[in-house]
Amino acid sequence: MAKDKQFVTEITPQGEDFSRWYIDVIKKAELMDYSPVRGCIVFRPEGYELWENIQRELDSRFKETGHRNAYFPIFIPESFFQKEKEHVEGFNPELPWVTEAAGEKLEERLAIRPTSETMFGHMYAKWIQSYRDLPLLINQWANVVRWEKRTLPFLRTSEFLWQEGHTAHEDEKDARAETMQMLEIYRDFVEGFLAIPVIVGQKTPSERFAGAVDTFSIEAMMKDGKAVQAGTSHYLGTKFAVAFDIKFLDRENNLQHAHTTSWGVSTRLIGAMIMVHGDDRGLALPPKVAPTQAVMIPIGPAKTRDAVIARVDELYAELKKAGVRVRVDDRSDVSPGWKFNEYEMRGIPLRIELGPRDMENGQIVLVSRISGEKRIIAQDQLVEEVGRMLEQIHQEMFERALNFREENFKAVDTLDEMKTFMEAKRGFVEAGWCGSDACERQVKEETGATSRNIPFEPRQRKSTCLVCGDAATDTVVFARAY
Amino acid sequence: MAKDKQFVTEITPQGEDFSRWYIDVIKKAELMDYSPVRGCIVFRPEGYELWENIQRELDSRFKETGHRNAYFPIFIPESFFQKEKEHVEGFNPELPWVTEAAGEKLEERLAIRPTSETMFGHMYAKWIQSYRDLPLLINQWANVVRWEKRTLPFLRTSEFLWQEGHTAHEDEKDARAETMQMLEIYRDFVEGFLAIPVIVGQKTPSERFAGAVDTFSIEAMMKDGKAVQAGTSHYLGTKFAVAFDIKFLDRENNLQHAHTTSWGVSTRLIGAMIMVHGDDRGLALPPKVAPTQAVMIPIGPAKTRDAVIARVDELYAELKKAGVRVRVDDRSDVSPGWKFNEYEMRGIPLRIELGPRDMENGQIVLVSRISGEKRIIAQDQLVEEVGRMLEQIHQEMFERALNFREENFKAVDTLDEMKTFMEAKRGFVEAGWCGSDACERQVKEETGATSRNIPFEPRQRKSTCLVCGDAATDTVVFARAY
Numbered sequence: 001m002a003k004d005k006q007f008v009t010e011i012t013p014q015g016e017d018f019s020r021w022y023i024d025v026i027k028k029a030e031l032m033d034y035s036p037v038r039g040c041i042v043f044r045p046e047g048y049e050l051w052e053n054i055q056r057e058l059d060s061r062f063k064e065t066g067h068r069n070a071y072f073p074i075f076i077p078e079s080f081f082q083k084e085k086e087h088v089e090g091f092n093p094e095l096p097w098v099t100e101a102a103g104e105k106l107e108e109r110l111a112i113r114p115t116s117e118t119m120f121g122h123m124y125a126k127w128i129q130s131y132r133d134l135p136l137l138i139n140q141w142a143n144v145v146r147w148e149k150r151t152l153p154f155l156r157t158s159e160f161l162w163q164e165g166h167t168a169h170e171d172e173k174d175a176r177a178e179t180m181q182m183l184e185i186y187r188d189f190v191e192g193f194l195a196i197p198v199i200v201g202q203k204t205p206s207e208r209f210a211g212a213v214d215t216f217s218i219e220a221m222m223k224d225g226k227a228v229q230a231g232t233s234h235y236l237g238t239k240f241a242v243a244f245d246i247k248f249l250d251r252e253n254n255l256q257h258a259h260t261t262s263w264g265v266s267t268r269l270i271g272a273m274i275m276v277h278g279d280d281r282g283l284a285l286p287p288k289v290a291p292t293q294a295v296m297i298p299i300g301p302a303k304t305r306d307a308v309i310a311r312v313d314e315l316y317a318e319l320k321k322a323g324v325r326v327r328v329d330d331r332s333d334v335s336p337g338w339k340f341n342e343y344e345m346r347g348i349p350l351r352i353e354l355g356p357r358d359m360e361n362g363q364i365v366l367v368s369r370i371s372g373e374k375r376i377i378a379q380d381q382l383v384e385e386v387g388r389m390l391e392q393i394h395q396e397m398f399e400r401a402l403n404f405r406e407e408n409f410k411a412v413d414t415l416d417e418m419k420t421f422m423e424a425k426r427g428f429v430e431a432g433w434c435g436s437d438a439c440e441r442q443v444k445e446e447t448g449a450t451s452r453n454i455p456f457e458p459r460q461r462k463s464t465c466l467v468c469g470d471a472a473t474d475t476v477v478f479a480r481a482y
Numbered sequence: 483m484a485k486d487k488q489f490v491t492e493i494t495p496q497g498e499d500f501s502r503w504y505i506d507v508i509k510k511a512e513l514m515d516y517s518p519v520r521g522c523i524v525f526r527p528e529g530y531e532l533w534e535n536i537q538r539e540l541d542s543r544f545k546e547t548g549h550r551n552a553y554f555p556i557f558i559p560e561s562f563f564q565k566e567k568e569h570v571e572g573f574n575p576e577l578p579w580v581t582e583a584a585g586e587k588l589e590e591r592l593a594i595r596p597t598s599e600t601m602f603g604h605m606y607a608k609w610i611q612s613y614r615d616l617p618l619l620i621n622q623w624a625n626v627v628r629w630e631k632r633t634l635p636f637l638r639t640s641e642f643l644w645q646e647g648h649t650a651h652e653d654e655k656d657a658r659a660e661t662m663q664m665l666e667i668y669r670d671f672v673e674g675f676l677a678i679p680v681i682v683g684q685k686t687p688s689e690r691f692a693g694a695v696d697t698f699s700i701e702a703m704m705k706d707g708k709a710v711q712a713g714t715s716h717y718l719g720t721k722f723a724v725a726f727d728i729k730f731l732d733r734e735n736n737l738q739h740a741h742t743t744s745w746g747v748s749t750r751l752i753g754a755m756i757m758v759h760g761d762d763r764g765l766a767l768p769p770k771v772a773p774t775q776a777v778m779i780p781i782g783p784a785k786t787r788d789a790v791i792a793r794v795d796e797l798y799a800e801l802k803k804a805g806v807r808v809r810v811d812d813r814s815d816v817s818p819g820w821k822f823n824e825y826e827m828r829g830i831p832l833r834i835e836l837g838p839r840d841m842e843n844g845q846i847v848l849v850s851r852i853s854g855e856k857r858i859i860a861q862d863q864l865v866e867e868v869g870r871m872l873e874q875i876h877q878e879m880f881e882r883a884l885n886f887r888e889e890n891f892k893a894v895d896t897l898d899e900m901k902t903f904m905e906a907k908r909g910f911v912e913a914g915w916c917g918s919d920a921c922e923r924q925v926k927e928e929t930g931a932t933s934r935n936i937p938f939e940p941r942q943r944k945s946t947c948l949v950c951g952d953a954a955t956d957t958v959v960f961a962r963a964y
Contacts, residue, residue, distance in 0.1 A: 036559060036562075041555075043554075045550035048551050068527035070524065073517045073523075073641055074625055075522060096580045097582045112594075143553075149584075
């Protein structure tokens with residue numbers, strides 16, 4: 001009853017108010033709800049299952065590349081943050097502090113982890129003595145907390161879920177290879193599994209992770225033209241090794257500092273997925289991550305109903321056996337049309353309809369959530385065709401997102417040109433940059449856009465800085481960002 | 483190098499000092515390490531993988547019975563604890579408090595969750611309006627914190643990992659059926675997967691979960707005769723529904739309070755597994771949960787080495803394909819004897835040896851970690867025989883644990899009889915009880931044992947209370963407990 005009522009509420013069109021559209025959709029599809037704690041959301045089952053599917057896929061990729069999972073304490077002693085200067089400056093403003101426990105004041109305040117380089121660093125110093133202990137490749141799936149001023153469900157919440165990989169290596173070459181390997185795993189996963197095209201590149205110094213030597217990211221464009229940083233991989237050099245005394249005897253019996261990396265993706269991937277693929281009808285879930293890939297809906301009058309449902313059940317069993325995540329909605333108290341709307345709103349990639357006429361002809365109907373394409377096929381082709389169509393839907397979603405990005409992407413020569421573009425349509429801009437913080441800051445002040453990254457494969461390599469006109473050291477992608 | 487050094491450290495024999503044995507084993511096998519935060523441990527990969535295997539198995543059982551996962555905030559506003567009186571009394575003494583965040587004092591203190599009945603209660607009140615919204619069956623895998631005075635790795639730590647199921651139902655009957663269903667899932671899992679026999683029963687009122695109407699538990703005996711509560715399932719009646727206003731319109735259109743349950747198991751299962759099965763040689767892991775079920779060790783002189791290793795690799799591929807979690811240790815810088823000791827210490831259920839003589843005869847050797855039994859079999863029988871032997875090892879481990887428990891279990895009539903038994907050997911006692919808190923307390927004061935539960939299937943139903951001699955209302959299992 002409550003649900004029916006909720007459902008008839010309209011979704012604000014994207015073109016009218018993108019932010020309201022986003023909130024309408026994630027609430028209506030029951031992905032999340034607001035919690036009574038400031039900036040924290042509840043991940044409801046429909047939303048959490050997206051995270052479970054992301055976890056399962058990424059976890060297997062991490063393990064294939066030799067990483068193992070572990071779990072480190074959520075509490076980080078205040079003194080740990082003091083050990084790496086840039087790190088404390090970067091994270092201190094966002095930390096929540098436990099100051100009392102079991103009725104007593106603590107001698108040392110404990111931060112709730114915003115990230116765990118310091119705790120891993122402390123333990124790695126105990127575990128690593130020799131080059132034979134390296135590389136040490138550990139990942140952690142955990143909750144982390146950053147007391148953000150402005151929050152947005154999935155994209156920026158005070159508590160969120162993520163994975164953080166922390167590795168230690170004999171030398172810079174190995175550590176940099178790891179940094180790049182994980183960045184490539186993220187790119188391949190986000191493009192190949194979530195159907196989100198990304199720009200791969202290096203962060204400018206001002207946007208680096210606090211304490212990193214180099215930070216690399218993948219950046220995605222949302223349907224409002226804003227950017228989401230979808231994953232980062234950091235080469236930390238020996239900074240944390242020096243701060244936490246991670247030393248080992250190398251192959252020549254010399255004491256060396258280890259080179260470390262860290263890398264992570266979070267539940268903000270869920271938000272990105274929604275903002276890249278969703279439309280005015282609601283969610284559109286990429287088939288590989290969708291908890292339900294196909295929904296089967298029997299149609300037609302009461303007198304043929306039992307026979308149709310019996311056949312749907314047979315075909316359901318075949319799909320299930322073939323590994324398709326499928327469900328049947330055979331409720332008789334809501335109309336097929338109502339169901340069509342509901343599953344479109346929930347973003348189920350594929351709808352399968354069977355009615356009495358289809359029964360007579362040995363046919364069945366497939367409808368794509370993303371393109372609306374309708375295919376009438378022979379029932380004995382169902383398993384094969386569903387597989388093919390899900391793959392095609394994935395491709396289409398990726399290509400639509402890529403086309404959208406390219407339409408809203410412009411290489412510019414000057415700040416004025418950038419401003420004109422950003423006023424006409426929000427989007428990404430690529431431009432030459434002289435490498436100075438001042439020019440980067442000026443772009444931000446005048447356009448609201450920050451440097452996203454220095455793409456490995458820029459569209460056009462620019463020779464002059466868009467702000468000062470001096471020789472460009474890099475070609476940078478700028479955008480407003482979540 | 484560091485590892486070799488660590489390995490030669492002896493393990494304290496169980497008979498000499500069981501607690502030291504436990505710590506020696508879990509550190510040497512690299513299951514955990516102490517963290518710099520009081521009472522918190524690091525779950526190292528070897529230990530965490532046990533938890534991953536427990537999670538995977540339990541999670542599939544939860545989902546088969548219609549539960550879905552979600553994630554709720556780790557922070558619980560102080561006012562929430564005030565809403566259920568018994569709950570606050572039970573948990574308040576153990577709570578850590580966040581009082582400041584991002585440089586400001588919070589208006590309301592936030593507890594780190596020790597359990598989430600209150601947060602689920604608050605959200606369920608929003609989501610449940612009609613009987614059609616019921617039952618609501620949600621589970622959460624999460625970290626929780628209880629600021630314990632005395633801690634012990636895995637068994638009692640300030641932060642630990644667990645799952646907590648929270649369900650809401652139309653009436654008492656449904657909610658009680660759920661409570662019992664989950665208790666039975668726990669029993670079946672702990673006995674069938676971890677090879678730990680348990681006593682299933684109901685907690686006495688003094689040992690109930692804070693805020694429950696009835697608490698049920700499974701209790702296991704460690705090798706030192708002490709008990710570990712391995713899982714609990716609670717029927718909460720309408721207590722939390724009243725406190726948090728979880729109301730729904732029933733089938734007759736009357737407004738009713740929902741009946742709720744909660745149930746959980748935690749990483750203490752890892753500690754229980756070790757204390758039930760381990761021996762003076764180290765860990766002994768039950769095959770179904772063991773990250774590595776079998777280790778293959780090529781033996782013999784250098785001149786036959788390549789041929790032996792080649793054959794081991796072929797057989798490894800066969801086992802792997804059959805789904806056995808197997809690894810090969812073909813290092814040539816440590817002796818087979820050293821490896822045998824290492825893998826025994828690490829508790830790998832099955833060792834597989836292949837030497838030049840076995841090659842000639844087309845044979846291969848299997849050795850059980852638990853019984854030491856050695857089987858020489860034809861190589862073409864390997865996959866089948868490994869499967870059989872792993873199953874047999876599971877059975878043997880369960881039976882050994884069961885026999886040990888029965889040898890250390892006594893039905894008694896009087897407190898004196900109990901004291902004599904508990905002085906001679908630590909163990910479990912079953913006795914009649916009149917139902918009074920005073921008698922239960924006297925048992926504890928004079929023996930250190932607490933009531934574990936009122937078993938559903940007592941060995942002997944006793945007619946008089948072991949303390950006061952009055953008519954017994956129940957037959958209770960008493961034991962010292964972790």
